[in-house]
Amino acid sequence: MISPIVLEVCVVCLGIFLLMAESFSVKSNKVVLAHGAIFGLISVFILSFFIESNPAQMQSSGFYVVDGLSMFFKRFALLSTIITLILAIDYLPIVQRLVPSEKPGAGTGEFFVLPVFTCAGLMWMASAADFIVIFCALELVTISLYIQVAYMRRSLASLEAGTKFLILGALSTGFFVYGITWIFGMTGQTGLAEIQRNLAINTEANQMAILFGLGMVLVALGFKIAAAPFQFWVPDVYQGAPTPITAYLAVASKAAGFLILIRVLEPFFTVVAFQPKLILVLALLSGMTLIYGNLAAIPQTNFKRLLGYSSIAHAGYLLAGLAAVGDAFAGRAVVFYLCGYFLMTFLAFLVLIPVTKATGGDDISHFNGLARRSPALALAMLIAAASLAGVPFTVGFFGKFFIFESIINQHFYVLALIGIVTVASGFYYYFKVIRAMYWMPPAEDAAPIKISFLSKMAMLVCAVLIIVLGCYPQLLIRILP
Amino acid sequence: MSSLSPLLFLILVPIFSALLIMIGANPRSTSILGSAVNLLFLLALVVFYRPMEIGYQFVSSFPVVPHLGISFTLGADGLSLVMLFLSTVVTLAAVCVAKTPENNPRWYYVSLLLISSGVIGAFASVDVFFFYMFHELALIPTFLLIGIWGSGDRQAAAWKATVYLATGSFILLLGIIGLYLIQPVETRSFDLREMIANAQSGLIPDAPGVYLLLLLGFGILVSLFPFHTWAPQAYACAPAPASMLHAGVLKKFGLYGLIRIVAPILPDSVQRFVPLLLVLLIGNILYVGYITIAQKKLDWMLGYSSVMHMGYIFLGFAALNQLSMTGASLMLLSHGLTIAVLFALCGEIRERTGTLDFSELGGIARICPKLGLSFGFAAMASVGLPGFVGFAGELLVFFGAFGSGEPKIGIIDGKEVFGFNMYQIATTCAVWGIVISAIYMLRAYRRIFMGPLPERWSRLPDLSGFSRAAIILLIAVMLILGFFPQILVNLATPALLVP
Structure with missing residues (x-):
């Protein structure tokens, strides 16, 4: 040992x-x-x-x-x-x-x-x-x-x-x-x-x-x-x-x-004596972070910047989980969310880098027509975006679900209502990427994008885990501390 | 864990077909084959179903998140079998009617199959959480179907529908979490059977907030007035099979949820907000009805008409009695079939003429008699004429709703005078909906199929091949069940728990 x-x-x-x-x-x-x-x-x-x-x-x-x-x-x-x-x-x-x-x-x-x-x-x-x-x-x-x-x-x-x-x-x-x-x-x-x-x-x-x-x-x-x-x-x-x-x-x-x-x-x-004060501070921080991150992400056109705002938004959900500390499961909900966040964010970046190399930029418009250019890469990004937005059968959905279950259980109704606005705008800005990949025509000279073996494997692992944990989260919950 | 439910097979066949298509199988034949297998399998299940027994059959359960009482529980009773039948039959018709697009044909069929799998999963779920999850499976496919292969202002339509549906389903999720949390701690579960058992033993308090969340969430998904504006636009712009699946089946999810989950668990809250719901549903029937009359294009008219008809089903739910809820269940099926035929025909006309503007069309029945005949059938069914299953449904809803509530008795000049209570007023208004739908449906028929035939449409081909088979299938089901609605009533009634 x-x-x-x-x-x-x-x-x-x-x-x-x-x-x-x-x-x-x-x-x-x-x-x-x-x-x-x-x-x-x-x-x-x-x-x-x-x-x-x-x-x-x-x-x-x-x-x-x-x-x-x-x-x-x-x-x-x-x-x-x-x-x-x-x-x-x-x-x-x-x-x-x-x-x-x-x-x-x-x-x-x-x-x-x-x-x-x-x-x-x-x-x-x-x-x-x-x-x-x-x-x-x-x-x-x-x-x-x-x-x-x-x-x-x-x-x-x-x-x-x-x-x-x-x-x-x-x-x-x-x-x-x-x-x-x-x-x-x-x-x-x-x-x-x-x-x-x-x-x-x-x-x-x-x-x-x-x-x-x-x-x-x-x-x-x-x-x-x-x-x-x-x-x-x-x-x-x-x-x-x-x-x-x-x-x-x-x-x-x-x-x-x-x-x-x-x-x-x-x-x-x-x-x-500290507990209510701390919870109030955390809830306030969470509310502000949620609103700022999600609303400011809406008009973004650069994908990296968008992910920056999205990371602020996710910090908001995580803070909401911390604020619900009174709920027995809240701590594990936060860690679960972090793991899901790990998978989906890395998957998004794994797709972003080959796209940047092939198109010369990291704007959302550089993803145009990716579905026809490299269907597998587009599918990976689709899974990442769906999970970041919180579509069911992805780990992102369960992450949000556990957090909201905890905060409603702790009676933070205002945070839950803020969640309605932020989740809806989240759908909008993540779907912008899906739109670029699937709706838009590719550029003239678009050839399939080459991906190295290592990142292909990493993408596969992330994508499969996102779906598997989205169907059966217990796999991860069981090993959470 | 019990043995595997045959219902799992129903859910997996479309997913499996979608996977095959993604790795290279022929998209069209694989989807048609998969959907046909599913329909046959479902009919076999109906044969094996024992209608005399109360409760769910073909049950299997697999715990997914034990500490929250979430398990992947499948099961079917009469009402869910009816909805499953609707899902499989409309899926088959939709993939038959689908015209393989030139760009990205694989994703087109994959999206249709995923929607199908989602609705089948939702109607086969006994667990409220999975009921919700499966419905969401349709969200991305819908976005892609409208955005890529739609017509008209498809981008705006796709965005609007997606944002509305995402918001609606998140509100619904909060409502479902609320429904879970108002149960007593020891018996908390997402299993519908346990929730209802809790409600029946009086352990669930009256929870107006939760009810409002659920009503709003389900309401947005079903296009309850005034949250309906996404629906006509989305249906008008979506490709025909997507509209068929969405308007025909997916949208029934919300009403099914209200009848199935909300009515038995929160009856007091439903009663409390009945006046609000009645006002909104009259908005659906009369206000949206008038808008429907004003439409100048067939696709928009059908979109609005499908919103309008939701009002009747809401009326059946609001009245909360055996008769009206049975009627509502029948209407879920009848409207699903009717609107599917109408959207299929609408797609056929668009494909032939490139326009759906009433002012440019006319006289088509002369050269496309089969198209005209089928449209005539579907229009009659939509109005609710006897012989179609919609008639039975509307009749039951109206009778049920009219008999609901206490009669109002006033005294004028010392004599007792009977007045209408709110249900009766609402029913009276709703009956006018039949007149409204007759006006717009018959007018659409006259403008498109009657009158002089413009020169440029003189060479249109009539219905043929798979499209014709699909439409005949749907109309045949409508007629058979229209003449023998008792089959449906016998299946659905035992499943309805009337408070």
């Missing part, structure tokens, strides 16, 4: 090894690095099933927990990094064009190595149970993402995205640290378990200060999960970043944000 920390160590070592290999090898074909990284991460993924989960150990070290939730999210991070790397291999020609270099292909090796470090950060974050550890892990993730977002140095959009992400990311870090200091000042602790113990004995005046600190932390996490009103950066960054990194941001970074949110809020929910 292996100690759980080995997983992160392996991933970091893998990253360092690849970085070394990159700088000392003369080979110009960097795709080998990506294959190496994918292979390494798959090995770690398999390794993760042989971890001893000893509850006694969990209690002894207060800053690092190993429970079902953390193991689940470690695997989630590993898988999303693997798919991001598959996306990155497909995207390589575009990166090469936009990275200045003397030899063709030089300077693109790090594009495959940086996600590995991000992955280590995400996995560490999954186990973090102390504000300091959370902060360090969060920074490891965010800083490596800064570089990845701005990777295409010749693309102004990518540089702009990088700058925006950097400035707002730094700002949110500021809020986070500030919040931690308030909470630390009032409780004298940074470990979440100690804070929970301490909260019970705090006075009324202290509680206000703690709430203030928690508010600051919520602001920072609001940035990470792209909840309104902290969502300004999302559309520009999503549109400008290299597409695989957009997918990574949309899925892994958001999931990590939600995990941290769950972990941080857990001790505070135990205080009776």
Whole structure:
């Protein structure tokens, strides 16, 4: 049996090894690095099933927990990094064009190595149970993402995205640290378990200060999960970043944000005085995020930007699930939704990259006539769009259903009514893509689009899982923590 | 888990045919074969059905989300068999009538088959959740069918229908969640049988909010006035087989749900909102009826007429008694068959002449007698003449509704005077609907089939081949059941739980 920390160590070592290999090898074909990284991460993924989960150990070290939730999210991070790397291999020609270099292909090796470090950060974050550890892990993730977002140095959009992400990311870090200091000042602790113990004995005046600190932390996490009103950066960054990194941001970074949110809020929910206030804040955030994300997505014409708004919208549904914390199933509903979101978002990006390569752009109009050009690719996108919109027999439908079941059970009728507007507009903007693919004629010179073997497999797995979990969600619910 | 239900076969045949088409089978022959097999299989089920027993037969159940009591439960009783029969017969007719389009023929038939599978699944479900899920299976195919192969302003029609239907079904979903949550915690289930058992043992409180959500959700899907505007446009622009399936079968989902789920579970809430519903359904019959008269094109006229006829079925539901609900069930079938024939013929005329404008057509019966005869039959059936099953349905609805409620007695000059209660007023208004439909149907017949034949239409071919067979099939069913409506009444009545 292996100690759980080995997983992160392996991933970091893998990253360092690849970085070394990159700088000392003369080979110009960097795709080998990506294959190496994918292979390494798959090995770690398999390794993760042989971890001893000893509850006694969990209690002894207060800053690092190993429970079902953390193991689940470690695997989630590993898988999303693997798919991001598959996306990155497909995207390589575009990166090469936009990275200045003397030899063709030089300077693109790090594009495959940086996600590995991000992955280590995400996995560490999954186990973090102390504000300091959370902060360090969060920074490891965010800083490596800064570089990845701005990777295409010749693309102004990518540089702009990088700058925006950097400035707002730094700002949110500021809020986070500030919040931690308030909470630390009032409780004298940074470990979440100690804070929970301490909260019970705090006075009324202290509680206000703690709430203030928690508010600051919520602001920072609001940035990470792209909840309104902290969502300004999302559309520009999503549109400008290299597409695989957009997918990574949309899925892994958001999931990590939600995990941290769950972990941080857990001790505070135990205080009776805090509970209604926190639920109100979450419900308000959720309502605003839902309305903003869905309504602003309606007029979009660029597909990446559209997915940016859609990721805001999905954050709204997830927050609604968190607000319904009183319902016994709400927590699992949120995790279920995240898994569904993982599948459908990655599927959409897996289709987007070959289309971008073949047509030279990522507007919705570049999808015109895809059904006749490459029927299989169009079918995959149809499944992704249907699932994102929440059509039954897809995992997206069950995700929404579980969330709404929880919030109605908790009597948040207003949120449910907001849902009517947002779900309807969701149908509209996701169906715009279906319309482009199936209604519109293809361009004159449209030839079938070639897809690499790896992304074909990834697409197949995502599409099949979306349908299977849409028919029989119990498969996933059973293994949820 | 019990043994597999034969109903699963009914659902899977269209899906399986669709898969075969996607991997390369001939689209047209595969769909016709698949639908014919389905119809024969269903007739076999009807033969094996034991009408004397109460409750569902051919039941199989498979838990899907145990902690919420969702299971994939199939089963059929008399009423669902009637609806399944309607679905399979109209599917067969629709794929026979379909004209293989040049662009993307595979998806055309795949979409039709998916709609078919969805409606069959919905009518064969005992679990309310799957009842809902299967209905939604039609959403994307409808969007594609109207948007790609439609006519006229098809894009606007497709968007409008999709947004309306998506909104309506989400409201419905909230209503269904509400219906689940108002049950007592220990016995919560999405199984219709358990829901009704809960209601009968008085465990379900009166829930007007849930009822309004359900009424609004089902109402949008059935094009209840004033949420009907998507329907005429969508049916006018959709290709003929899509209109046949949608107006003929899919739209019955909402009314079936109201009769099947809402009436036995929330009878008090239904009673409470009867005045509202009566006003709306009179809007369907009279207001939409007048709009129908004003139409200048056949496809739009049929679209509006199908909206209008929903009013009668709503009346049957609102009156909530044995007679009226039996009538409503009969009308579900009769309207489905009639509108399917009418849309099929409408498609045939459009294909031949390229126009459906009354002012450009005329005298077609002279050169296409079979077309004219079938249209005549269908028009009569739509008006509700005796000999067609619609007559029996309308009669039962009117009698049932007129006898509903307490008689109003007033005193004028010391004498007792009988007045009409609201049901009787509504029924009186609704009867005028027959006059209205006679006006527009007969006028359409005169404008298209009678009068002088314009020179350019002198070479139109008459009905032939699969289209003719399909239309004969539908009209034959209408006539047989019209002369022996007792078959339907015997099947459907035991399934209706009248509060």
